[in-house]
Amino acid sequence: MTAELVRAALTDPRFPEVRRRVFRQLLESLLYEGALTTENAATENAATERDGDEHVVTGEDRDGKPVRYSFRAVRRFGFDRVGLTSPVLREGVEADSVTRFLTEVRGSLDADPDHIVAFARELEETLFKDALSEHLREDPPSTADHDALETAITDGHRYHPTYKSRVGFDVADDLAFGPEFANPLRPLWLAAHRDITEVSASGSLDRQYLADQLGGEATRFHRLIEDVGEPDEYVLVPVHPWQWRERLARAFSEQLARGELIPLGPDPHEFLPQQSIRTLTCRDVPERPYLKLSLSMVNTSTSRGLAAHTVRNAPRVTDWLREVVAGDAYLSGELRPILLGEELGVAVTPESGLLRPDTYGALACIWRESLHPHLEPGERAMPFTGLTSCLRDGTPLIAEWLREQGAENWVRGLVRVAAIPLVHLLCAHGIALESHAQNMALVHVDGVPERVVLKDFHDGVRFSPQHLAGEAPELAAPPAHHQNRNSFVETDELSLVTDFLLDAFFFINLGELAIFLDDRGELAERDFWRVVAEEIRAHQERFPDLAERFALFDLFTPAIEVEKLTSRRLHPDTELRLHAVPNPLAEVEKC
Template sequence: MTLLESQALSEALDTTTRCEPVTSRVIRQLLEALLHEGLVAYRGASRIGGWQWLHFSLGELQGRCKGRVRGFGRVRLNVQSLCLMRNGRQVPIGLEVLVESLPAPRECRQTLLQELAASVRNTRDCPRVAQRRELQAEALDSALHEGHPYHPCFKARLGFEGYDARRYGPEAGNVFRLHWLAVPHEQRQASLPYDEEAFWRRELGTESAQALRAALHVAGADPRRHTVLPVHPWQWQALRERALAPALARGEVIPLGPLGDRYRASQSLRSLFNASRPGQACIKLPLGIGNTSARRHLEPHSVPSAPAISRWLRKTVEGDPRLQQDYPLRLLDEYAGLLYVGPGESQAEREGVAGELGAIWRRGIVSQLGEGERAVPLNALFAVEVDGRAFIQPWVERHGLLPWLEAAIRRVVLPVWHLLVAHGIGVEAHAQNGLLVVRDGWPVALLLRDFHDSVEYVEAFLPEGASRPDFGERQPLYDLAPDDRYYRMAEVEALRELVMDTLFVYHLSELALLMDCHCCLPEAEFWARVSACLTAYAQRHPELAPRLAQLNYRQPRIAAEALLTRKLRGPDAGECHHRIPNALADAGASDNRDHHRG
């Protein structure tokens, strides 16, 4: 390592991993995303992987910053070295000066600046939990406050700040009851595992179910004509004076007040853990806020269809012994869904509440753990604790760096890979959607969750004789829809992109960086071990060679989702993609010097 590289690495660790000022982190992630997605061209030295001066132009600004180009074209900057010039004069560094120079419509730039500023405020007020290594799965999930490590709007939460964040955010650790509504049977869609009375008795417990029934009676609702529906208390306040006001005024929707167990927010904010009865179902509720790249409502079609997708996945997993033994995969099924669709005669009202009132019930984490096992959210694997050491450091020291890492790669990668290659099913295995099951810190299995709108398949890529999702009476909605609208994609490339994006480009890339910075394992060696894992898989399954060839995952450059580009193009832009160098390309096939340089 050269003196420049050593100094830059030391500075990067000091300023971006342990005690980086919040604004500096937001600026860093903004610039890194701009460079990675090719929105801003840059040039640097010819070598890849080492620290170097990167030079770029942003409108009338000329900038330079120490950085390194990483696997999949990801860029890491030491923002403390950032220098901006305009007409030969140095410019003070700030979010405003950067955003005003972006190649985007004025309205999009204003929205982006609001979200960046909100991320700064919300992160600045965020406490750091001193001891996270010993927390169990649900408590640990709620304590992972870092937010998205790539997206610059990682904690925007517009409309959910101040009191709301202190009351309902995971950082505060508060518990709260859900608000309940009664809605007419004909204005809801439901997919429940058994009849409603038995469902509520099982979910709420006998005492709370009786209290809910009593509240229905007091409010003048009829259990034979009304369905009860839980609502996040923040969402109730947001909707009662606006989208839901007409139905409330007509008496069609009847408020029942707060009832039942208390819940605590997970790191994803809208998925809630049961604090009164830990280990019970996690419930996912819509929130009308924007965070990172998406509005956090629930896709209306997916709520009543969630159980069908989970049943299909479970049937697939249970029908393949390799997913029990060789590539152990466990699922947190979404077994119930309930959606309010609004009055049938008013299209405007239906559109106003679409995806804003509903609930999905997901199996509790502990239900999938054996004796002595612990589940750790995957983004904890690249977390750094307040002592300046990696979250995983005790495990690495106990088991050895390379044995532990190779076991982790096998347990995280191969279940998702086998599901894709052997069964033709792509899952969104990003770091919030998965948990690593460990025993004494040693990786033993992968536990996946959140399937209702993040599973894809291609009809022609499903194995011969394989089942399709069975949506029951909702089947025509999916059969008649065009490819790429819901779960059925048109091209195998869509599956490859989904899996490689979420698993490698924006997920394991963070573990690779941590290994480089904290464990002295060069990133190139990290990706070489991931590549070797996939090679061993292919050698073990020669019968899958034609399917692996269809995926073409070793091509020199691959398409990836462009998260910031989409935001800069506005809310109606749809998905955006860019092409990046492939860290898993066949040896000699990839020209690593080709990385968005102008």
């Protein structure tokens, strides 16, 4: 069956479009980040202005003969983004291999030779897994709620070329654990001895927190622990079944043999993976907290383990943000953003010596509040990724909203309820959130924007302590061996705070929505950013006492620094890789 399914996916009529998407995002990001040298010849006729300049990349085939790739691309209004307007051609015929492309044009790439092979593998994994997804994809029902949309929206990252790599998953794993296939799973529960475990809990957490979730299984688990040791000396932690099979049984064999880890059994309820794959929603009891679990696989070029210091910080950041919002009458009383609190964190951190890379971040869980108890009668929620998603026939999920409200009016409402809370948190309080599309949901009433859902705080906040309006939380610092140079919460560089929001939310999140609406003739990019700028200026006029703070966190700066997401995969991850791009908020005010 698996072999037949693979062949069917790779011969599906939609496969060429998947391949075009991988090529498109690869070439757009390489050009945008200055990582690919091309020759281009601009012409001035109207058709070419619309279709873009022709770019040519030269290389050599395996026999050393010259080879020529060509495509057309334009510069978009927002952030000077690059957009391909044609397929990629190889010697005049549509290119059919991203690996061959990288192999043949290596001389034109700014890349470390040792990293190209791994990057090519990620691209091939993405191509296959997205093809499988498109082959089996079904449209969500019009009545789909937030949880159903988390499994139905299959697009992935719209800038990053390895948007669905899932390195570590084979075909069977992808079908079993990929969110778009909506196959239920049951986490395995372990008991971890407190000597090798770090626990962090929100101040509001009830002592019965886990027992209430597990029901009668909590008693059975207690008895199983008693067979080995004293239950009070152990902490319960759930594990993704793939992680248990592929990593934990081997990497933690010593702890299992000594009774420091005790397998207890599966969860009493079935769960479904969200878009992030490692976060699970309880299908049987939707009000149960979401489980964010360690997964030692790579997706969108990032390992999906959970670093212990971020797990430790999750409840502390949650308590801090809740206090900030509750103490701000404008946020708590008028905008009313929903913060899905990360209320409990557990990380198993044994002394592993040479095997530390196998165990660090490999066994951990963050319990995040479910959205369901926060919604009021009449409210529904859509993941922000849904705002740029389409049905199989190309109809946007939000088409009816745009038709009924008008695109500009709807965008203005969206900005008021989604962008302004983030702007206010930044400027009034000095707190930037990494609000890319997977970290947000829009609460609406019949499509009318109502308020916003924010989540993923454990490593998704950034601040400069000396520029906070209040006290900084007491957080755990990353250990010396933590290698992710792009993952940090505190910084002395104020620009890295402002750009954190401008990059994740404005560049990626709103930027993709602006492109989406423009490409479908709903609202020109320039008009989109004009609306955003107008609403931010209106907010600033409403709070004249924050004038100095608005100047300090300048959202209208002419240029911002954004991550070179693709270039990071072509070089050792030893430094921040950023480039300055024009800010559309500043550009629209020049007109």
